[in-house]
Amino acid sequence: MTRGTRPYYVPVGTEELVFKAAFRQGLSVLLKGPTGCGKTRFVEAMAYELGRPLITVACHDDLTTADLVGRFLLKASETVWVDGPLTRAVREGAICYLDEVVEARQDTTVVLHPLADHRRQLPIDRLGVTLDAAPGFCLVVSYNPGYQSVLKDMKDSTRQRMVAIELDFPPPEVEEKIVVHEAGIDHDTAARLVRLAQAVRRLETAALREVASTRVLVAAARLTVDGLSLRDAARAAVAGPLTDDPMVTAGLFEMIDAYLDESK
Amino acid sequence: MIGSRHPARSDELGRFKLIASAIAGRLVEVAPVEPGERPWTDGVTVFATVDASPRDQLRCVAVQAALLAAGSLDPEILRAVARRPALVRRYLAVEGHRALAGQEALLPTAVRSLIDRAVAARTESPAASLAIAMGREALADPPEIFGTIHPRHVRARVEPVEERAVRQHVPRRQGTDLLCEPDGGEDDDSVVPDFVSSSIGGGGLIGRLLKTVLGDARSTLGGQPGADAPTRWSPRAARVARTVALTTANASRPDHIAVVEQRGTTYPEWDAYRRRYRHDWCTVVEVEPKLEDVGPFVAPAPHALRRPLARLGMELERRRRQLQGDDIDIDAAVEARVESLAGSPPDEATYIESQRRRRDLAVLLLLDISGSSGKPSATGATVHAHQRAAAAALTAALHDLGDRVALYGFRSQGRSAVHVVPVKRFRDSLDSHVMRRLGALVPGTYTRLGAAIRHGGLVLDRDAGTSRRLLVVLSDGFAYDHGYEGPYAEADARRALAEVRRRGTGCVCLSIAADTDVQTLRRVFGTAAHATIPRAEQLAGVVGPLFRSALRSAQLQRRAWQRKARTHERLEIERKTG
Numbered sequence: 001m002t003r004g005t006r007p008y009y010v011p012v013g014t015e016e017l018v019f020k021a022a023f024r025q026g027l028s029v030l031l032k033g034p035t036g037c038g039k040t041r042f043v044e045a046m047a048y049e050l051g052r053p054l055i056t057v058a059c060h061d062d063l064t065t066a067d068l069v070g071r072f073l074l075k076a077s078e079t080v081w082v083d084g085p086l087t088r089a090v091r092e093g094a095i096c097y098l099d100e101v102v103e104a105r106q107d108t109t110v111v112l113h114p115l116a117d118h119r120r121q122l123p124i125d126r127l128g129v130t131l132d133a134a135p136g137f138c139l140v141v142s143y144n145p146g147y148q149s150v151l152k153d154m155k156d157s158t159r160q161r162m163v164a165i166e167l168d169f170p171p172p173e174v175e176e177k178i179v180v181h182e183a184g185i186d187h188d189t190a191a192r193l194v195r196l197a198q199a200v201r202r203l204e205t206a207a208l209r210e211v212a213s214t215r216v217l218v219a220a221a222r223l224t225v226d227g228l229s230l231r232d233a234a235r236a237a238v239a240g241p242l243t244d245d246p247m248v249t250a251g252l253f254e255m256i257d258a259y260l261d262e263s264k
Numbered sequence: 265m266i267g268s269r270h271p272a273r274s275d276e277l278g279r280f281k282l283i284a285s286a287i288a289g290r291l292v293e294v295a296p297v298e299p300g301e302r303p304w305t306d307g308v309t310v311f312a313t314v315d316a317s318p319r320d321q322l323r324c325v326a327v328q329a330a331l332l333a334a335g336s337l338d339p340e341i342l343r344a345v346a347r348r349p350a351l352v353r354r355y356l357a358v359e360g361h362r363a364l365a366g367q368e369a370l371l372p373t374a375v376r377s378l379i380d381r382a383v384a385a386r387t388e389s390p391a392a393s394l395a396i397a398m399g400r401e402a403l404a405d406p407p408e409i410f411g412t413i414h415p416r417h418v419r420a421r422v423e424p425v426e427e428r429a430v431r432q433h434v435p436r437r438q439g440t441d442l443l444c445e446p447d448g449g450e451d452d453d454s455v456v457p458d459f460v461s462s463s464i465g466g467g468g469l470i471g472r473l474l475k476t477v478l479g480d481a482r483s484t485l486g487g488q489p490g491a492d493a494p495t496r497w498s499p500r501a502a503r504v505a506r507t508v509a510l511t512t513a514n515a516s517r518p519d520h521i522a523v524v525e526q527r528g529t530t531y532p533e534w535d536a537y538r539r540r541y542r543h544d545w546c547t548v549v550e551v552e553p554k555l556e557d558v559g560p561f562v563a564p565a566p567h568a569l570r571r572p573l574a575r576l577g578m579e580l581e582r583r584r585r586q587l588q589g590d591d592i593d594i595d596a597a598v599e600a601r602v603e604s605l606a607g608s609p610p611d612e613a614t615y616i617e618s619q620r621r622r623r624d625l626a627v628l629l630l631l632d633i634s635g636s637s638g639k640p641s642a643t644g645a646t647v648h649a650h651q652r653a654a655a656a657a658l659t660a661a662l663h664d665l666g667d668r669v670a671l672y673g674f675r676s677q678g679r680s681a682v683h684v685v686p687v688k689r690f691r692d693s694l695d696s697h698v699m700r701r702l703g704a705l706v707p708g709t710y711t712r713l714g715a716a717i718r719h720g721g722l723v724l725d726r727d728a729g730t731s732r733r734l735l736v737v738l739s740d741g742f743a744y745d746h747g748y749e750g751p752y753a754e755a756d757a758r759r760a761l762a763e764v765r766r767r768g769t770g771c772v773c774l775s776i777a778a779d780t781d782v783q784t785l786r787r788v789f790g791t792a793a794h795a796t797i798p799r800a801e802q803l804a805g806v807v808g809p810l811f812r813s814a815l816r817s818a819q820l821q822r823r824a825w826q827r828k829a830r831t832h833e834r835l836e837i838e839r840k841t842g
Contacts, residue, residue, distance in 0.1 A: 251282030258372040
């Protein structure tokens, strides 16, 4: 395992403590939080600190159990078993991160049950074996409770096997720090961007479905590092991704001008 | 500042809508103020100066939005300053700074420079600002940019309950869309919904009596002048009012109800208190809408909805063990290989096919046309208008995509008169008649949600003719009828949805522009997929995942039900799910 630098993550509350405690106790972790608030980065930082490899699976609605656990492949008229990412993590004692787990089909997530509770086992019926999770294995799933009821897709029986950590967008001062660090821009510009984001976030449910995340702020800031004006960068990185509606776009442009224009 | 200076004037300020909403913390419109007037807000719209530099336009919009966010236009305050222009000025000179300072973290730099921190520091609430304003000390006039407050014009939201269905009703006082003068009613009473003067107890003596008792300060329903809290729609207050309406129900039931023929389909209703069904309790009658001299409803273009809905119909397209396809079905291939090695002829079907399947989807839309949907929403237009636009767009989009679609309106007046209005049956073609019928729908009377849902489910089972079926309820989730309210109504609606879903029909509940809180919706719609969106235009963003999740869970239900149905008695099943 290569030890690079620790992925940049600024703790806001007790999330690091909870995560590490859960890891040491062999409990599974459920991360909740809006898009782009730093869930993935948090897991990366934790994996680094705990010295475990991280295996990430982006879940989608066609994800089958075989995609997670593994399957037989044909190789020169012989079948070869190939471990899926989950099986690999169980064998190696890695942190297995299932991103946006609600996207996966419900019958798929059932395979997580024996892994997520005290048994810490992965039954592979096609091989006829049951693997005990190696020490250091930790199951982490995340989802975005944005859609109002679609989130209920996550079965209670799955949820209750997990320790939940709720993440949200960081408070302004922390977010400023993050934008400064990630993009390498000055504090004042970062503060302007963050204020814009704060205002945009007030529009959630009223006019926008998703709001400006920390990720888009960093993207905007990085565009300015490459020479774009702050305004153009925000238009491209903040307003554009949020909406296709011309009226809303015009309103967002107006907000960008109001919050970011240096001349005011 | 960028942007042309003189485009179409009234539209020009529309750009500020989002920023105003962000600062105010709720959806507000921005419109130009009358020439010569100062900027002000009625709680729904911010009226701003057009003839100013863009920077000043922004500032005056921001000030008014901050006043809304800070609760500066609280009804109590407004009553105190009504008809006292000098006091309004003094109040604004103090409160304006407080409001801005309170929202400072959200304000653009250009606006923050307006704050006089010395003044802002002196007060910490609208009441404190008012106290200072009422004092004797000299106060500087507020900056021009602060505009003014028109206490009598701060709107509670308009409450034009449609009463065409009712022959006689208490004449309305003029200007009930404005906050009325205080007449002793306390805040909670002022949000009493308009049941007293609506169909029940309308012109009757008791109705008038109650009207007096409850005070005239009605139709401030869900109003939002200033602060959020005091005038918010409160379930408690609403319940009081509903109970009142209930007790007068028999006393003054309007005659025309009796005219309704007592035929139709009867449905059971779930009695949550006794934990059993009341059999044949509700009678659902399909009534043709009266086509008065209304033009056809102009449906919004359904283009935006097509994409999410089109993908929806094509979902289960991966078929395993096909003779041809673009992916190898590994499991089938392995088996075939094993079979051939074992000496038996292998099954050649070893591919996964991703072919687009014939569309197999029927959708029935149930549109709530009860009186509560006649309420105006935060954006001004009534909830009904939003819901109707959504229903029209969904109907048109699904029809265009080749799905079977039907649209029914529903309302009720007691358990024997649950009216379901067919706007478009499955067999009807989508033509101007449908749009005329849709245009003729007028909100009125009440919502027996459960019976309407059961009827919708039955129509789907009977007429849909497809294996994948979806029931979409467009409602504010405000279940209320005679003897049908609160937990009882919520439990019955939930139950009805569960019944429909158990038969393999997906259920989706959509609230558009309604201000029903999430908790209530959750209680009414239970685990059915539901979403609340502020405007019909935003439908495209939610229908995809919502419909998909509903269909998916329906499919699971369908399988489970088929299994159960084979082994258990029907009653047994009904006892189990609850």
